[in-house]
Amino acid sequence: MKRWMKYVKPYMLYFILGPLCMIIEVVGEVLMPMYLAEVINGAVKGTLTNEGSLWVMVKMIGTALIMMIGGVGGSYFGAKASVNFAADLRADLFKKVQGYSFANIDKFSTASLITRLTNDVTQVQMFVNMMLRMMLRSPGMLIGGVIMAIKLSPSLSVIMAVTIPLLLISMAFIIVRGMPRFSKMQTKIDALNSTVQENITNVRVVKSFVREDFETEKFEGSNKNLKGAGMSAMKNMIFMQPVQSFFMYITTGLVIWFGSILVINNFDSFGVNSSFGVGELSSFINYVSQILMSLMMVTFLLMFSSRALASVKRINEVLDEKIDIVDGEHADDSMTVEKGEIEFRNVTYRYYKNSEEPVLANIDLKIAAGSTVGIIGSTGCGKTTLVSLIPRLYDTDEGEVLVDGRNVKDYTLYNLREGVGMVLQKNVLFSGTIEENLRWGNENATDEEMFAAAESAQADKFVKNFTLGYQTELGQGGVNVSGGQKQRLCIARALLKEPKIIILDDSTSAVDTATEAQIRRAFREELAASTKIIIAQRISSVKDADMIVVMDDGKITGVGTHAELMENNVEYQEIFNSQISGKDGN
Ligand SMILES: Nc1ncnc2c1ncn2[C@@H]1O[C@H](COP(=O)(O)OP(=O)(O)O)[C@@H](O)[C@H]1O
Ligand SMILES: [Mg+2]
Numbered sequence: 001m002k003r004w005m006k007y008v009k010p011y012m013l014y015f016i017l018g019p020l021c022m023i024i025e026v027v028g029e030v031l032m033p034m035y036l037a038e039v040i041n042g043a044v045k046g047t048l049t050n051e052g053s054l055w056v057m058v059k060m061i062g063t064a065l066i067m068m069i070g071g072v073g074g075s076y077f078g079a080k081a082s083v084n085f086a087a088d089l090r091a092d093l094f095k096k097v098q099g100y101s102f103a104n105i106d107k108f109s110t111a112s113l114i115t116r117l118t119n120d121v122t123q124v125q126m127f128v129n130m131m132l133r134m135m136l137r138s139p140g141m142l143i144g145g146v147i148m149a150i151k152l153s154p155s156l157s158v159i160m161a162v163t164i165p166l167l168l169i170s171m172a173f174i175i176v177r178g179m180p181r182f183s184k185m186q187t188k189i190d191a192l193n194s195t196v197q198e199n200i201t202n203v204r205v206v207k208s209f210v211r212e213d214f215e216t217e218k219f220e221g222s223n224k225n226l227k228g229a230g231m232s233a234m235k236n237m238i239f240m241q242p243v244q245s246f247f248m249y250i251t252t253g254l255v256i257w258f259g260s261i262l263v264i265n266n267f268d269s270f271g272v273n274s275s276f277g278v279g280e281l282s283s284f285i286n287y288v289s290q291i292l293m294s295l296m297m298v299t300f301l302l303m304f305s306s307r308a309l310a311s312v313k314r315i316n317e318v319l320d321e322k323i324d325i326v327d328g329e330h331a332d333d334s335m336t337v338e339k340g341e342i343e344f345r346n347v348t349y350r351y352y353k354n355s356e357e358p359v360l361a362n363i364d365l366k367i368a369a370g371s372t373v374g375i376i377g378s379t380g381c382g383k384t385t386l387v388s389l390i391p392r393l394y395d396t397d398e399g400e401v402l403v404d405g406r407n408v409k410d411y412t413l414y415n416l417r418e419g420v421g422m423v424l425q426k427n428v429l430f431s432g433t434i435e436e437n438l439r440w441g442n443e444n445a446t447d448e449e450m451f452a453a454a455e456s457a458q459a460d461k462f463v464k465n466f467t468l469g470y471q472t473e474l475g476q477g478g479v480n481v482s483g484g485q486k487q488r489l490c491i492a493r494a495l496l497k498e499p500k501i502i503i504l505d506d507s508t509s510a511v512d513t514a515t516e517a518q519i520r521r522a523f524r525e526e527l528a529a530s531t532k533i534i535i536a537q538r539i540s541s542v543k544d545a546d547m548i549v550v551m552d553d554g555k556i557t558g559v560g561t562h563a564e565l566m567e568n569n570v571e572y573q574e575i576f577n578s579q580i581s582g583k584d585g586n
Helices: 002-045 050-099 102-108 110-134 137-152 154-201 203-208 212-237 240-265 278-320 383-388 413-419 434-439 447-456 460-465 483-495 513-526 562-568 570-585
Strands: 342-349 360-367 372-377 398-403 420-423 501-505 531-535 547-552 555-560
Touching (some): 002 050, 002 110, 002 137, 050 278, 102 110, 110 137, 110 154, 137 154, 137 278, 154 203, 154 212, 154 278, 203 212, 240 278, 342 383, 360 383, 360 555, 372 383, 372 570, 383 501, 383 531, 413 420, 420 483, 434 447, 434 483, 447 460, 460 483, 483 513, 547 562, 555 570, 562 570
Parallel strands (some): 372 531, 372 547, 501 531
Antiparallel strands (some): 342 398, 547 555
């Protein structure tokens, strides 16, 4: 509750003015039937004059005008309050998700996070808006209606004392039955969004595998599930309106019957008043429908609140999620990565904390500042995982990772990651120009620095060949450049950060060997002071490194130069031989 007040407080004025304006409308609604009674009574008794009816018309129009102002004001302030409320909430959710570690995101799945930030927030926003418009209006109408009805005829009001509880019981029955159906619908929407998002994000893969039919079927599956859940919720809801109308007509029918008796006999059965005429009867009926209408609104609000509550729960989950990688307790803000020396001490890591076999087991490795290190090994042996521990994309389970002799947790995440440039295996570019994408690495870089980084990454030449050069617009994810070009842009982006440690995780796999050799040369010459870690499939990519690490099944099986490993590491020899024979085969 406290959390939600934060989004209400800045807009308190709107949150108060909205319902207040609505009261004006309510007062009007309560007054209108009185005017009607005046005219009808006058007509029946023959006392109605031209002036009298004109005066009633003026009063009605005047009241309608004031009601209109109240209604517009109420809607305006209600909208203003709820839209601002939702915008702030979304901003906070986004900020929170930005702080998520990889593990946090894995837990929710991307699609679910997107649904929560959009659909669920909208759901709550709509509820807040409706709430502001109804929360004083419906009870106001209800109380006003009841007071007026009792004033008109206490005995007739007894009818409502019987029918309304019956109506409420049947409504409660429908709502209680409906709530779980709506929560179920929400999860089906989640599943549908997940299917759509995954498919559209990866539409190129789908098309290249000609799996449109399969994907369509999968979609139809989730669509059918959602339809089913929607139908089930609807099958319950369809009773709401007719049942309400039924009670409305029963009540009205009873009121007309008893009311007519009163009118005909000219007395109230309680003997209180005998001035109950046709006019009073007609306004009484008006109040009855007003009372039932306001009850309808309240039940509708309740119904809606159950949907909104499901969304609130999902939003709370995102906000409550404990971010598992944060600045260490003793993190020193003044400390930055200076040299780029790295050490792994007895490091063990598991993605799933209860799995038996660790992904990395007892890793010990020392990497000198400014050196070039190659890491090679079969896919799935843990290379990416190993280097992810350096910028703390994941935290070790056992042992520690040190940079410049200090535990990585002693640095703030910001300083650590500023010092470590990592080109991920599955890297993406963003929609925007090439320049914008490169500057993403360092927005303060000068043009010269940007060109130099692009040159080192061997991206300069092909970018200049584009008609618009660095101003070329990239599609989402970088779809309009080739795989190799994309990799080089990603490398340039990382270089622009001038990191003390640069990690290339299989980042040149789509680059031809000649260009790759040029990148390596540029690295050696221009990044002499930085520590360079290169994960690769090809021996040629790591051959010249100062040190090569061979990994297998989460363990390091050999460390040395190319020559040394060729001497004493069977695995390295095997990889070497397979690639040589591969070449022969070509
Ligand atoms: N996000 C993840 N969640 C769970 N398991 C993962 C995750 N990423 C990788 N793994 C598993 O960890 C092991 C090592 O993966 P990885 O370090 O990516 O290998 P490599 O980079 O050497 O190909 C693999 O068995 C892989 O299935
Ligand atoms: Mg990998």
